[in-house]
Amino acid sequence: MIAYEGAVVRYPRATIAAVNDVTFSAPRGAVTAVVGPNGSGKSTLVRALLRLAPLTSGRITIDGTSIAQLDRRAMARQVVVVAQRETLVFALPVWEYVALGRHPHAGPWSPVPGRTDFAIADALDRAGIASLAERSTHELSGGEWQRVRIARALAQGGSAFVLDEPTTFLDIAHEMSMFELFARLAKDGLAVLLVSHQLNLVARFADTIVLLNRGRVAAAGTPADVMRASVLEDVYEWPLLITRDPAVGAPALLPLRNRSPHSPSNPT
C-alpha cells in the first residue's frame, strides 16, 4: 500500500505549495486514480514518491514504512513507477530497454538478463509488444513507446504500480487493453495508482478516485462520489454533464459546449 500522509511539497521560490496537505492511500488489490486539472499537483505527487521533489512536511509510506527510511533500490523492487515523460538520447533495442527494468534486482556483476529470460519475455508478452522486441527504440511510434515503457515496468515487477498518464498517446484499443491490464494487476493483489486525465475510463476502472485541485484534495471516494457535476465543474471551471455509461452503468462525463459564467476567459 502506498499512503500519502499530510504530504506538502513546496518548490523553492514558489509562492504556493504544489502539493498541500494531501492524504490518501492506494491499497493493494485496488485501482486508485488521481485526477485533476493541469498543474493541480498530480505529477508532483509522483516526483515526491521518487524523492525528486522533497516533502516539506508530512510523509509517504510504503506498506507502513516511510520512504525516507527505505533504501532506493529496495524501494524500486517494491514500487514500480512509470513517469509521465521519458526520452532516450541513445537508441536501444526494445528488449534491452525492457531488460533495464531488472536493474534494482541485479547486482553490478550479476549476468545481464537475455531476450528469452522469463521476466523479459513475459513483460514483452503482457504489454503486447513481443513483435517489437528487436526494434530500435528510435523507430517506435508514440503509442508503441508508451507500451514499451509499460513493459519495462512489468519486467521490474513489484507490489505497487504507479503510472503517470500512461495512456496519453494510445489509440482506443491500446488504451483499453492497458486499462484492462491495470485492472488485472490490481486483481492479482497489487496496489495500482494511476494518474490520468481520462475521467470516463477512470470512472469505469478505478475503485477510488482522488480529485486534486491547486495541490489539495478537492474530493475523494468512489467514482459515484467524485464524478458529480457540482464537484467537477468547480474544479475544472467548465460546464459538464454527468450521465450514466450505458454499457456498465458507471458515471460518465460530457463536457458541454456553451460556457458558464465562471469559465476561464479564453481569447478566441
Next chain:
Amino acid sequence: MTNPIRTALLWAGVALVVLLLALAAIAYGAVPLGAHAVVGALAGHGDAVTVAIVRTLRLPRAVLALLVGAGLGMAGAALQGALRNALAEPYLLGVSGGAAVGAVAAVALGATGALVLPLASFAGAALAIAVALLVARASGGHADPRVLLMAGVIVGAFANAAIMVLLSNAPPNAVRNALWWMMGSVGDASWITVWWLAGYVAVGGALLFWLARDIDVLSLGEESAAALGVDSGRASRRIFLIAALLSAATVAAAGLIGFVGLVVPHLVRSLGIRRHRALIAGAALIGAGLVVGADLVARLARPPAELPLGAVTALLGVPFFLVQLRRLS
C-alpha cells in the same frame, strides 16, 4: 549483438587493428624499421641501436598513446551516458582545460612528481566540470545538450586565460611545458609517465566498469533512474569525478587532446554496442587505436616536423562534431 560468436569476432577484429596500428607506430619514424626488426627488438634481439630506439623511444611513446586514448575514450563514453548528451567529452566540457590549469599551476610551483602533477590536474578538472554543470544549470537549459556545451566552452576559455596569466612571468622552461600541454603530444614519453598513467587509467576504468549499469539507467533520465532505484544526483557526481580523474591523468601525461572522447563512443555504438560496460570497454580499445593512429599521422604528415597530436585529433573531430550537432536538430 545477440550472437556471441559475431560479438567475439568483432572484438577480435578491432583488437587486431589496434595492435597493427601500435606496431606501425613503432615501425615508422626517423629511422623506419621493418616488421621483423620491430618484433625482434621488442623481444630484445637485433642490433643495440634498434633495440634502444624501439625500447626506450618508440615503445613508450606508442604505449602512452594507447593509454591516453583509452582514458579519453572511456571518459567520453561515461560522460555521454551520464549526461545524456551525444556531444559531451572532456575537452569540449572544459574538463581538460581545467586539468591543464592544475598542471601548469603545479609546474609553476615547482611540483612535477608522478603523484602531484596528476592530482593537481584532477583538482582543476573536477573544479571545471562542477563549474560547467553549474553554469548550464543556472542558464536553465541543462536538458539542452548545446547549453552544457556552451558552458564547457566558456570554462575552457577561462582555463586558457588562467594559463596565460600563470605563464606571464614564468621561467622559459615552464612556458615550453605549458605550450606543449596546450597542443597535446606523446613525444616526451618516458616509462615513468607510462607507468603512472597506466595506474590511473586502470583505476578509473575499473571504477567505471563497476558503475556501468548505473550509467545505463542514468541515460534513461532523472525520473526513470529514480524509479529504478538510482539516485541520479549521487551516481552522476561519482561518474563525473571518475571521468575527471581519467581526463586529468591523460592531460598531465600528454596535454590537451580534444575530440577523442567525442568520436570514440559514437564509433563503438555504431558497432551495435549499447550497454555501458561493453561500451566503455570498446571505447578504451578504439580510443587507444585512434590516438596511436593519430600520433602516427602526426609524425608521417610532414616529416621531419611533427604535427601537434591535439591538432590532428581536432582536425578529425571537428567535422564529426558538426555532423553530431546537425543530428541533434
